[in-house]
Amino acid sequence: MATLAPSVAAIRVAVRRTLTEVRRDRPVLVACSGGADSLALAAAAAFVAPRLGIPVGLVTVDHGLQSGSEQRAVTVAKWAEQAGFAPVELATVTVEGRPGGPEAAARQARYQALGEVARRHGASAVLLGHTRDDQAETVLLALARGAGPRGLAGMPFRRERAGTTLLRPLLEVSREQTRKACAALGLTPWEDPHNTDPSYTRARVRADVLPVLVRALGAGVVDNLARTAKLVASDNAALDSLAGDAFEAARTADGGLAVPVLAGLPAAIRTRVLHAWSRELGATPAALSYGHVTSLDALITDWHGQGPTHLPGGIQVSRYRDALVALPADGGPAGGSGGGWDG
Structure with a gap:
């Protein structure tokens, strides 16, 4: 009896562990570019899913960029x-x-397409092939941007995006393991030229930055960066839960936020409440920056009669008496009372 390659076994175990969390009466889909990571994932899913009684499909996306x-x-x-x-x-x-x-x-185009296919087939989840190395690169990029804990948490194992569940089974599997698995299974992965194109930031991190860190600090730096993401994600979950309770406590009857409640919160909780409220008002998450939230926070912690804070989407937030209130670009109400705007 042939011996199963350790790399193949490791990926199958990771996929099996993931698929125990999905419904068995609906298909799962594998997002596969043909690269080593997603190809190894797809091969493992094709082996594991039928043995668990789960239908498995595959989606490949043509971005038309090459x-x-x-x-x-x-x-x-x-x-x-x-x-x-x-x-x-x-x-x-x-x-x-x-x-x-x-x-x-x-990335936006790809996830939109994956979501559309998943909804059309009633899929319970889409499996993505991001590895431990991808996670380490994500943490480094977040550090370079000066990101906070949410950025340092990297890519989550599970994420809901526009009604689609995205799962990343390989976050504790190395890129080297996926390549070895493909070789052991006789699969020839596609080499994406974008992965070595220096015009892409992640490609520069992969080719230049991470190898320097490995040489200077040892091979364990990749595992440590990925572990950091996991630890920070756990802390974020706890803080987000506390912030959710604080958000409800701070709401006013007309949709604003009570300043006295916010002022009594630790900064880590208060800024999360402000971030969540901004998104609820309609500010695009991708455009909502640290500066926006800091400016909102100043309406609470450094109030001296300043004018409104302008959020993405044309939303203005002002302090009126003891509440933060918002006004959208069209001049209509967006949570908060009418006249008497400060500033």
Whole structure:
């Protein structure tokens, strides 16, 4: 009897552990680019899911950003059909014209397509092939941006996005393991040229920054960065729970926030409440910055009659008496009372 390669076994175990959390009467979908990480994930899902009685399909997305991308997607789809995936979908997206840089725009287009396919087939979840190395890179990028705990928590194992459950089974599996698994299974992964293109920030971190850290601090730095994300995510969950309770306690009858309640909160809780309220008012999360939340916080902790804080989406927040109240760009109410605006 042939010995199962340790890399293949490790990935199957990770996928099995993940699939115990999904419904068995609905399919799961694997997002597969054809690269080593997602290809190893797909191969493991094709082995594990049927043995758990879970239907498994596959989606590959053609971003149209490279010559030959369509053929690459067709090749992945044909392999998936032969491997027994059903359904198999090739989703073509348009990246140009979307907000943000090329990486952010491609990511937005990809997740939108994955969500549409998942909803169409009633999938319980979409499996993503991000590895421990991807998590380490994400933490480094967050550090470089000066991100807070939410950024340092990296990519979550589970995330709900526009009604679609996204799961990342391989966050504790290394990129080297996925490559070894593909080799052991006789699979030839696609090498995405964007992964080595220095015009992409993550590619520079992968090719230049992380190897320097490994040489200087040892190979364990990748594990340590990924572990940091996991620990910070756990702390975030606790703080977010406390902030949720504080948010409800601070609400006023007309949708504003009571300043005396906010003023009595620790900064870590208060700023989370302000961030959540801003999103509820309609501020786009991606555009909502540290500066916006700091300016809101100053209406509570450094009040000296200053004018309103302007949030993304044309929303203005002012302090009126002992409450924060908001006014949208159209001049109508957005949580808070009418006249008497300070500033």
